Amino acid sequence: MDTKPTDTPIIEIVRATKIYSPDVVALENVSLSIPYGEMLFLTGMSGAGKTTLLKLICGIEHPDKGLVEVAGKDLDRIKNKEIPRLRQQIGMAYQDFKLLADRTVAQNIGMAMEVAYQNLKTIKKRVIELLQKLRLEHKHDALAGRLSRGEQQRVAVARAVANSPALILADEPTGNLDSKSTKLVMDLFRECNKRGTTVIIATHDESIFKDTDHRVLELQSGRLLQQDDRTISALNNMP
Amino acid sequence: MKFINTIVVQTGRNLQKTWPSQFMTLLTVSLSVLIFSFFFLIYTNMINTGEKLGDDLRLTIYLEEEPVLEMQAQLVKKITNFSPVEEIRFTSRQEAYDSLAKQLGENVDVLDDLDPSFLPPSIEVYPKKNLSTLAEIKKFSEYLTTLPGAIKVQYGQEWVERFNYFTKLLRAIVILSGILLIMTTTFMVAYTIRLAVLARQAELEILRLLGATNNYIRTPFLIEGFLQGVFGSSLGLLALYFLYRWIKLNFTGPGILQLVNFTFFTPAIMAIIIFASVVLCIGGSFSSMRKFMRI
Numbered sequence A: 001m002d003t004k005p006t007d008t009p010i011i012e013i014v015r016a017t018k019i020y021s022p023d024v025v026a027l028e029n030v031s032l033s034i035p036y037g038e039m040l041f042l043t044g045m046s047g048a049g050k051t052t053l054l055k056l057i058c059g060i061e062h063p064d065k066g067l068v069e070v071a072g073k074d075l076d077r078i079k080n081k082e083i084p085r086l087r088q089q090i091g092m093a094y095q096d097f098k099l100l101a102d103r104t105v106a107q108n109i110g111m112a113m114e115v116a117y118q119n120l121k122t123i124k125k126r127v128i129e130l131l132q133k134l135r136l137e138h139k140h141d142a143l144a145g146r147l148s149r150g151e152q153q154r155v156a157v158a159r160a161v162a163n164s165p166a167l168i169l170a171d172e173p174t175g176n177l178d179s180k181s182t183k184l185v186m187d188l189f190r191e192c193n194k195r196g197t198t199v200i201i202a203t204h205d206e207s208i209f210k211d212t213d214h215r216v217l218e219l220q221s222g223r224l225l226q227q228d229d230r231t232i233s234a235l236n237n238m239p
Numbered sequence B: 001m002k003f004i005n006t007i008v009v010q011t012g013r014n015l016q017k018t019w020p021s022q023f024m025t026l027l028t029v030s031l032s033v034l035i036f037s038f039f040f041l042i043y044t045n046m047i048n049t050g051e052k053l054g055d056d057l058r059l060t061i062y063l064e065e066e067p068v069l070e071m072q073a074q075l076v077k078k079i080t081n082f083s084p085v086e087e088i089r090f091t092s093r094q095e096a097y098d099s100l101a102k103q104l105g106e107n108v109d110v111l112d113d114l115d116p117s118f119l120p121p122s123i124e125v126y127p128k129k130n131l132s133t134l135a136e137i138k139k140f141s142e143y144l145t146t147l148p149g150a151i152k153v154q155y156g157q158e159w160v161e162r163f164n165y166f167t168k169l170l171r172a173i174v175i176l177s178g179i180l181l182i183m184t185t186t187f188m189v190a191y192t193i194r195l196a197v198l199a200r201q202a203e204l205e206i207l208r209l210l211g212a213t214n215n216y217i218r219t220p221f222l223i224e225g226f227l228q229g230v231f232g233s234s235l236g237l238l239a240l241y242f243l244y245r246w247i248k249l250n251f252t253g254p255g256i257l258q259l260v261n262f263t264f265f266t267p268a269i270m271a272i273i274i275f276a277s278v279v280l281c282i283g284g285s286f287s288s289m290r291k292f293m294r295i
């Protein structure tokens, strides 16, 4: 993922189907190609399969059918040894945050860099920088478990971008945020994207992609709607 | 360097979190090392003493008659035929009497009424060191009894046998306590590492999601095992050293301990004990991780 060949996309998904046992079809025949450096919104109703799709991309879940390639690597065939390297290059902000409640905010964010053996000084600097950007500087030493949901959400976002990964996956990153904090988070993502990072944001918060020039993809019961379908579905939803 | 820094921080955090169980393990390891090395120390000292006693081992053959010179030469030939010896010395009745008189010193008058020839003549045989085992000495002594004119052969049988028995017993104890050491150490370390792994389950899960390598996750636990081994065994040896000093101070009067030159382990042996403990502890930690970490 260090080199960025312009011809191959960073993410290539071909007819991926994911079925949770026993018979929940979370994704069906999803095909998707995302070039390096794109910023993209993934939307759809609750239960449509947004989180599942992100999990396929970062290799937490595997498709039952189809192919998922990240940076040219087939995630089903990738060697166990290569998985950590790949994950270090993917920053995922989980919908349920996955923070360590008994660690401080700074430690939680720093973890993403520690696993990549970043130097402690670099980590400290980066953590402070991110906390300032997200207006959380005063929570630097607070335990993550004591934070409000909105604060935890921002910490999760900070951890996802901390190691300057090549790919950021944000699952509902503004679900618990007011409009001001939402803007901070979105500004951070935009900044990362300007530096060349590919950013995928799964959300049902229309306000953050309303006026965007970026691609907006919609999932409906596990199927990816084509651009045209999306307009139709929007029409259907109108009163 | 970055790797080391990160790992050290990580290990420090682990220890902070699980120090009570870590401390218990440390004590268990040192206690096992103490028990084992205590018996081992006694054993090595016994062996040393045995060797030293073996150095002045001699067999005395009591004879009916004083052998004439020709006979002496024959006896020497017969003895050396069986086994090469360091030295053979003949003692006549008169010499035996004189040496007894000398030993009695002022009380020499008890001998006044006795015939100076009441003591039998004898041959003292100093065997070469190759006669190390009790069985060999026994065989040699049995052979010596068959010499012409021999009445009796003495070499402190009872004492040698008892010593031999005791050494064997001690060897068994050393082996048993060694097994105990191996079991308690590996099991206890494996157990604490298991606790540590379980206590950090949530964290390990997240670390894996963030892209932590197996080494990143494993190394702190191995370091913990290493520290347990180093400090546990050092502590055990230190305790043994104090015990040793105390025994030396309090029991070096007349008696067996004066005869035995009681010494502590050489640095090389201590290094081996520490090294073995470290290997055991790391092994315990490793086996525990394999079971509980899906690595």
Ligand SMILES: Nc1ncnc2c1ncn2[C@@H]1O[C@H](COP(=O)(O)OP(=O)(O)OP(=O)(O)O)[C@@H](O)[C@H]1O
Pocket (backbone or CB within 6 Å): A020, A021, A024, A025, A026, A044, A045, A046, A047, A048, A049, A050, A051, A052, A053, A095, A204
């Ligand atoms: N581990 C699981 N086991 C079984 N079913 C699951 C599992 N995870 C998700 N599902 C199901 O798969 C479907 C898609 O779930 P997913 O989490 O991807 O939805 P989503 O689009 O992220 O929803 P939301 O907007 O509420 O987060 C849902 O019907 C959900 O119940």
Ligand SMILES: [Mg+2]
Pocket (backbone or CB within 6 Å): A050, A051, A052, A095, A171, A172
């Ligand atoms: Mg979701």
